[in-house]
Amino acid sequence: MSLAEPAISVRSLTHLRALEAESIHIIREVVAEFERPVMLYSIGKDSSVMLRLAQKAFHPGKIPFPLLHIDTTYKFGEMIQFRDWYPASIGAELRVHTNRDAIANGANPFSLGTQKCCGLLKTRALLDGLAQGNYDAAFGGARRDEEKSRAKERIYSFRDQLGQWDPKNQRPELWNLYNARVDKGESIRVFPLSNWTELDVWHYIYLEGIPIVPLYYAKEREMLVRGNSLIPVEYNYPLLPDEQPEKVMCRMRSLGCSYCTGAIRSTATTLPEIIEELVSFRRSERELRIIDHDQEGSMEVKKREGYF
Amino acid sequence: MGTPSTSIEQFLREHEHSEMLRFSTAGSVDDGKSTLIGRLLYDTKGVYEDQLAAVRNSRINRSTGEFDLSLLTDGLRAEREQGITIDVAYRYFHTPNRKFIIADTPGHEQYTRNMATGASTASLAVILVDARKGVLPQSRRHCTISWLLGIPHLVVAVNKMDLVDWSEEVFANILADFEAFVAPLGITGITYIPMSALEGDNVVERSRRMPWYTGPALLEHLEQAPIGKQYNYEDLRFPVQYVVRPDLDFRGYAGQIASGVVRQGQRLTVLPSGRSSRVKTVTAWEGDLSEAFAPMSVTVTLEDEIDISRGDMLVDPARMPHVSRRFAAHLVWMNDAALEPDRPYLLKHTTQTVGATVTAVRYRLDVNTLSEEPADGLALNEIGVVEVETARPLFFDNYRKNRTTGAFVLIDPASNATVAAGMITERKEDNRAADLSAALRSEEFTSGRLTPAERYARWRHQPATVWLTARRELAYLLERRLFDRGCLVHAVVDEFESHVLPELARFSNQAGMIAICSSGSDDAADRERARTLVGGERFVALEGYELSPDDSKAAFQIIQALENRGILPADRFQVGEGI
Incomplete structure (x- = not known):
């Protein structure tokens, strides 16, 4: 049996390997502590990285949770093609949820405006999709460097029964000890890429060939x-x-x-x-x-x- | 952000090999913290142009400069409305050598818990002191909390030197005050840097206005502070997070190495069972590794089949952690509802969550004066030393030695809130032996340190209990047939005192033996007790109507059942009959 060399000769991880180790820890922790986790799959670069980390976390086993795509029906055609190819090619299970009622009632960004459209086709659809699957934890690919409210969000972001975030009442989050306790109907959004920057994501995609x-x-x-x-x-x-x-x-x-x-x-x-x-x-x-x-x-x- | 010096390829190579440093800052409005962070982000190009444009266009400018750098760290709308910083914000920038994560925390007393949160993962703390005001309670609090949370490198940034005429004397006085404050804590090796975040002196570039200072600028120091020091590479602690079992051939223990190094072939002890085995592989996506070290996330497989689950810990038998249900700890209380001794909480430590109570509060620590005060409980943002008792033993180290295995949080099972953060200071005296034996008083341990895998290797079968009702002759015949096949087997026949049979069966099974129990006819209760005691997977009881009245045929039926259940390997001569 041939052995791969340790990641590096001196015992110090590069920042990307340290981020990777942290994210894998988070993903495993969720699977170990929640009953019905799901990974929100947006098809973008961050989702691609998150998916690779999930593969690594359970290797040589398969990813032990489904992926959920919230399809507004206004995504790019190339995104849908990619969605229907890539997760299946790595043996992941993909579920798709759309707010059909809103679409049937003619929801679109031109007549409703972007704010209302987004509320119905993304936020509402997401909440319904999560409720339908009875998921108690949902992974998202958001990063803290993206936007100022995300800079303050926990890795385990507690959501009440209506899926709402209360920025003033977040659970303290110390070390890598995440509090996974929720009552019925409540849930946690989990952000394994919290500490990655946009550059880290691109560099990782480059190094890993994702x-x-x-x-x-x-x-x-x-x-x-x-x-x-x-x-x-x-x-x-x-x-x-x-x-x-x-x-x-x-x-x-x-x-x-x-x-x-x-x-x-x-x-x-x-x-x-x-x-x-x-x-x-x-x-x-x-x-x-x-x-x-x-x-x-x-x-x-x-x-x-x-x-x- | 470092611009590519010659080519993108070179940039990628540098960036690939850069390390990561997490540091914390604490401060409140007007002490220059936001300006300092804004300066670091701006000067290292950690700010996006459109974000910068928004700041440049802002009507607010509290600074004397072209625009207000402190606006770059602008927070939540809820915070802007109230003009305060509520929570920890994480910010990112990098230089060619390092990626930096800033845990930017508010400084007021009512946000002690946020300071502790930011400090928990930091390996360096930047403590701000306003040169005009000297060492204030807030700087002392940040220092104490950084020390409690075990941050190895402390930097005191004496800011606003422009407002004290770049005075060496002011700087020297602050340094002396600070050293006097930290002396009782035993803190040494603090780095003091005089600066002006507003003017940019000694933040990224060395200042020319303070020739008396010969040390590095803050960023230089951040780039050079040793990183490896944050991990202990001596004591292997591998908390099992998840068991990876894709098929029957692979059973791996997944986890993030808390400290130490794990190598292929290394002998390990499993806690709490106390059993030992060797590392068969250190598995990662990239392939099997010869070794892995903290903080890598890997999957370990062992030579022997041992029952290991989440919450167990793999350790080096030569360097064991403490195993105890009782210990003392520093506790930072984080909830509006005060700590109540003897109330049940949940305690999360590495990968296990156990019931726990705080049995005593030894004292409360005044963070500003470091004096110890008597207390019955702890209120929000108070820090104390307490005694804790857990329902199951924990495997831990002193927090000073190990920031992962020495840390825990308390959760209120009623509200699910995280109510406290704990740093273990000592195992309580005189209970080590008792606790160890309690921890190791498992089924496996009472039958010796031989493993089931070793027994299987010798006898070529699993232990099992065959339960017969009033079939004495069949029991002896079956014993003979199994003995002739090389099995370790014993017929335990007692039709009058059958209530002891379940215990006898369990003991026999622990020794790796197949026990054939034949009891009296009225044995339903004993049979069910035996099933529970030895475990369903080891228990074989064929109902009367299934079992042939002919002893020879019945023995054959039972042997087939044992083979079908994987207890006995199939007899190749019989299987091959038709060929």
Whole structure:
């Protein structure tokens, strides 16, 4: 039997290996202490990393919980293709939940506005999906460097029976001793990537060769150019008078619903180029996510309502 | 953020090998903490341009500079509304050599628990002192809590030196005051840095305005502080978190190494059973490793089949932890409802959660003066030394020696709230022997340190109890048949005193033996007791109507049942008959 060399010769972990060890500990802890955990799978780069960490946590066994995708039906086609391929290819079980009633009643971002649309198709759908599966713990790929309200959120984020977060009444969280106690109907959202930064995520994807949705790579795409915003042409979005889609070399920095996720002009077609762009431009990835900016303290308000 | 010096490849190589340092800060409005962190983030390019633009465009500017750096650490809306910092915020930046995680905590007395939370995972603390005000209760509190939570490196940042004319004397006086305060705690080796976060002196770049100071700027110090010191590589402590069992061939114990090094081939002791085995593999996704060390998350497989579950701990037999139900600890109380001695709490320690009570409060510690005061309980944000008793033994070390196996939290089982954080200071006297034997008084231990796997290797069968009702002759015939197959077997025939048979069966099974019990006809209660005592998986009782009245045929039926249940390996001569 041949043995792999220890991670490094001196006994000190690189920051990525230290983050990895911490995340694996968190994922195992949840599986050991909760009855019905689930992993929220958003198809994005953070979900891809979280999935790899889950594989590592239970290797050589399989991931012992299902993945749940909240499908607003406004996701990019390439995201859905990736969703239907990748989790299955690693033997993970994927469940999909959509707020069918809202869709049937015509919920869409153009007529409802992004805030209301998001409330119905994401937050409501998420809460219903979690309630339906009776899940008592849900992993999410959120990171603390993403947004200021997340900077203060615990790794185990307690949610009441309505899925709401109370920022003023969080449980103290010391060392790696997580409090998993919940009463019936209450739950915990767990964020194993809390201490990762966007750069850490990209670097880990690069080192580990983790598959990601091709939308992250630059390519000529049909876009609507509105001021500084690049809006992808999908799902027959209503055009402005005299508006014509243009071919633009661009990529997505983060993935959400196609209408609410702006693209950036970019020529980065490889991971090192994406990372180079990231370290030289230094614009925060959520800048182009409309939902973060539709009102003051936007993310904090959504989280209080039950958004993950 | 370090910009790629020559190429992205070089940047990636550097960044890949960079280490991680977690440090804590504490402070409140006006002491310059937000400005200091804002300065670190800004000067290391840890701020995104759009976030910076928002700050530049902000109407608020409490500083004299171009824009207010302290706004970069702006928090929750709830906090902005009240103009205070409520909770720990985590912030991130990096230099080419290191990734830094700041646990940014509020400084007021009512947030002692948040300070403790931030300090629990930090390996360095930056304690802020306002040069104009000198050493205030808040700096003392942060220092004491950092010491209690075992942070190995303390830095005292004497800030706002611009407001005291960069005076060496002011700095020297603060240093002397601080040293006098920490002397009783036995703290040495504190690094003192005079700075102005507002002007940027000695934060990232060395100041030219204080030529009398020859030490490093804060960031230089953060980049050089030794990191390895935070882990103990001597005493192996591997708390079992989860058992990975994908199939019958693999049974691995998953966990994060709390301290020490685990190597392939190493002999380990399992607590609480006290049984020992060797490490067969140290398994990771990348392949089997020759060794793994703290804080890696790995999966360990052992040479022997031992019953191990979550909450057990794998340790080096030459360097055992304490095993006890009683110990003393520093306790930081974190809940509005005060500590009540003798009230049941849940205690979470490594991977086990047990019932616990605080049996006595020895004293309350005044964080500002370090004086010990008598107390009956502890209220929110109070710190004391208490005695704790747990329902099951814990495997622990002094917190000073091991920040993982010396730490615990208390949870109120009624409200589910995390009510306290504890740091174990000592095992209580005179109970080690008693506790050890209690801990080791398990079924396996009473039958000796031989493992079931060793017994199986010798006898080639599992232990079992065959229960017969009034079939004395069948019992003897079956004993003969099994003996002839090389089994360790004993017919325990007692039709008059059958109530002792369950105990006899259990003892025989512990020795690895197949016990054939034949009892009197009215034995239903004894049979069920035996089933419970020896365990269902070892208990074989064929009902009367299933069992042939012919002894020879009945013996064959029973042997087949033993084979089907995996207790006896199938007899290849019989199986192969048809070939």
